[in-house]
Amino acid sequence: MTETFNLLSNIPLSSNQEIFETITQNNNIRIERIISYGQTTTNDYWYNQEEDEFVVIIKGNAKITYEDGEIFDLKEGDSLYIKAHQKHQVTYTSNPTIWLAIFISPFS
Helix, strand or coil, rough: CCCCCCCCCCCCCCCCCEEEEEEEEEECEEEEEEEEECCCCCCCCCCCCCCCEEEEEEEEEEEEEEEECCCEEEEEECEECCCCCCEEEEEECCCCCEEEEEEEECCC
């Protein structure tokens, strides 16, 4: 049976927290829709993930900053591939920003 998921449907008008929804996953891949409402990473925290991450901005805008100072200013339709252990922060999100995030674990 085929299931459909509309990335732009059922978006709450506002939220004090980001919303993370797993669309599908298996042993090596997890696909999520993330909805941000202006949330950013705190200045003292760096994401340092075990898996690679591929993100696409479906709606809105965001900025991702790498530890070395490189900044990616993302708009609708833009994507970014973040390798495992690439320290990064989300330094801006519009209200709302809808992300498609694909996390890829190391294959054995």
